[in-house]
Amino acid sequence: MIEIQEVLPEGILFVRINHILTTMVRAPVVAVCFLLLTLSSFVQYAMGSPKSLDFTIYADGTTHVLYQTDVDSQSPDFILNVYGNNIENLVVQDGNGTLLSSKVNASTISVATLGASTIKVDYDTPDLISKNGKTWTFRMDSPIDYSMLLPKNTVIVGMNVSPLGMQVVDDQSLISLPSGSSEISYVIGVLGTSQTATLAIQKAQDFINTVNSAGVKTPMALTKLEEARSDFNQGKYSDAESLANLAKNTALQEQQSANSIPDSSSNNTSIYLLIGGIIAATVAGIIIVKKIKSTNVITTNEIPVNNVSSDKETIYKLKPELRQDDKEIVAFISEKGGQVFESELRKKFLMPRTTMWRAVKRLEREDIVEIEKIDQQNLIKLRKTEENLE
Amino acid sequence: MKILLIIFLALVGTLILNGPIQSYADPQLDALLRIATQARDNLNMNISQINNAPVEITSLFKQGSSETDALSKAIDKQDIVSARQHFLSAMNFFKATNDKINSLNATVGNDQQPVDAIQLQSEITRLEKFGQTLRTIAITNNINFDFTPFDKLIQKATQDLDAGKITEASKSIASANQFMNDAHDSLATVAKQRTSDKTITKTNSTSLESLKDTTKLKKHVS
Known part of the structure; x- marks a missing residue:
């Protein structure tokens, strides 16, 4: 050049x-x-500016706000709006973790930035959440996307925006939400928590005691209650709660049947009629089932009948080292008659495809299940328990 | 040179497009299904515990439930727009169901004891978090501050709460709260003092520099 x-x-x-x-x-x-x-x-x-807004919600309805933002380092003060009127435990730091002086006015905080280029503001406020009955409602109109960490044992029962994402951190739901106005309603201490399970067991026990004290025996209800306690001890609070409610209902039925015995003894004809009716219904049922079986055509989407044994208890005994989540999968397959499609398992346990696939493969390696391809779907079948004995 | 130019333009194009695409990423559809399913299971259990649940409640719940099923199907088809619509619709029905259940239970009183316990437990958690923040600030800024009394108060409050001693727990929490406020004031005072010292040092050094300049100038003139 x-x-x-x-x-x-x-x-x-x-x-x-x-x-x-x-x-x-x-x-x-x-x-x-x-x-x-x-x-x-x-x-x-x-x-993607480094601004961030995070809310941590406590069980008593107080919210911890964490707000991070860039500030003009040349300006001596920075004023930001606060969420809520009453604020407590206010801490303002600069990017290096130095405590900055701040003053709270009506709905703003004035921060003496002292040359800081970023600030981090922490405070608690009870004003973002209202309560109606057992339902708590969080309302927010945020200029940026934000995250919300809910208390433990929380279930969302209402939401007017689609979340950007959700993950569970230490039994707490962490939800990412878009900017703009949003309203999220939730309840605490609901189905499947130790609190509610304890309450349900206690209620069932009290009711059974009341029935027993009236001279009525409730063996079936007591068995259900024992099962509920067993599930509770294993940490299956949801099952425990359901069983406890079932125990209460069973006790009620036992009480009702016990009360109806004197009347029925006086009129034996009704018993004979009842027995005759049951026998007739059983015979009719057998005939219908036989007819259906003889004309049954398996369509492509139907699950073929599994003739293998689906005794989950035997599997648990044979494989005591089985993981808890695997046991739940086995129990579900067993309840479904010994075979389910993998997609059903994913829906039931809300697991990602890969996680469920790994779980199924794990069970296959343990010779507990076998995988069969049907219409490009995986049919998971429980193996015969004899096969597992090997 | 032409190849270099094309590569350069491609690089620029990628950089421009990269940011916005990430910002408009699809929502996690699994999260939508999880939230709706949890709401359905919870409400189902609540309704099952109501004797003779009103038709209005069961009807609203059924609509929410069918929207959840539709959401599940939309997710299977990866139809994001439809999934979002069904999610919002389902949650709307569930909210209405829950409000109706609330109005039914409005007359039923709640036990005060667990509410107090929950509130105190939350206060303890908040104070622990506040304490952790101040502790970090003290360490970062090399300020010696003894947080042992605070730790003891929190420990006592937790023990009292576990033992069901609500009044004692409240007292310990109040003391811990006061301790934290004092700690915050102390740390803020120290931080302010140090910042003022820095500012004064800076101002002094600036004055010294200007004094030197003036002296030099005077010497020059004379």
């Missing part, structure tokens, strides 16, 4: 730049590229 001409007698060095025009034409293109790069980085900075 640069050519050095021969040295002239006077000693002057003559330099001529070739292709100067080409370079000048390309220069604007390069400049435009740099401009686009600058703009793109600006756009990315604006969209």
Whole structure:
């Protein structure tokens, strides 16, 4: 590009730049590229700026707010709006963790930034959540996307926005929500918690005691109650609660049947009629089942009948080292007659495809289940218990 | 040169497009199904515990339940728009169901004891978090502050609460709260003092520099 001409007698060095025009034409293109790069980085900075807003909700309805934002380091003060009117435990720090001086006005906080370029504000407020009956409602109108950590044992029962994501952290639901107005209703201490299970067991026990004290025996209800206690001890609070409610209902039925015995003894005809009716119904049922079986055509989407044994208790005995979540899968398959599609398992346990597939493969390796392909779906079948004995 | 230019433009294009695409990523559909299913299971259990549940409640619940089923189907088809609509609709029905159940149970009183216990437990958790923040600030800024009394108060409050001694737990929590407020004030005072010292040092050094300049200037003039 640069050519050095021969040295002239006077000693002057003559330099001529070739292709100067080409370079000048390309220069604007390069400049435009740099401009686009600058703009793109600006756009990315604006969209993914380090501002963040996180809410941690406590069981008593108080919310912890964590707000991080960039501030102008040249400005002595920074004023930010607070969420809620009453705030407690206010802490304002700069990016290095130095405590900054702050003053709370009606609905704003004035922070003496002292040259900080980022600040972190922590405070608690009881004003973001209201309660109606057992339902708590969190209302927020946020300028940016934010996260919300709910208390333990919480179930959301109402939501007017689609969450951006959800994950469970230490038994607490962490939900990402979009900017804008949102309203989330939830209840605490609901189905499947130790609190409610304890309450249900206690209620069932009290009711059974009342029935027993009246001279009525409730063996079936007591058995159910024992099962509920057993599940509770294993940490299956949801099952325990269901069984406790069932125990109460069973006790009620036993009480009702015990009360009806004197009347029925006086009129034996009704018993004979009842027995006759049951026998007739059974015979009719057998005939219908036989007819259905003889005309049954298995469609492509139907699950074929599994003739294998589906005794989950035997499997548990044979494989005591089985993981708890695997046991639950086995129990579910057993309840479904010994075979289910993998998609059903995913729906039941709300597991991602890969996680469920790993669980199924684990059970297959243990010779507990076998996998069969039907219409591009995986049918998971419990193996015969004799096969597991090997 | 042309190849270089194309590569350069491609790089710029990728950089520009990369940010916004990430920002508009699809929502986690599994999360929608999980939230709706949990709501359905919970309400189902609540309704089963009501003797002769009103038709209005069961009807609203059924609509929410069928929307949840539709949500599940939409997710299977990866139909994001439809899934979102069904989710919002399901949650709307569940909210209405829950409100109706609430109005039914409005007359039923709740035990005060567990509510107090929950509130105190929450206060303890909050204070622990507040304490942790202040502890970190003290360490970061090399400020010696003894948090042992606070730890003891929190420990006592937790023990009292576990033992069902609500009044004693409340007293310990109040003391811990006061301790934390004092700690915050102390740390803020120290931080303010240090910042003022820094500012004064800075101002002094600036004045010294300007004094030197003035002296130099005077010497120059003379």
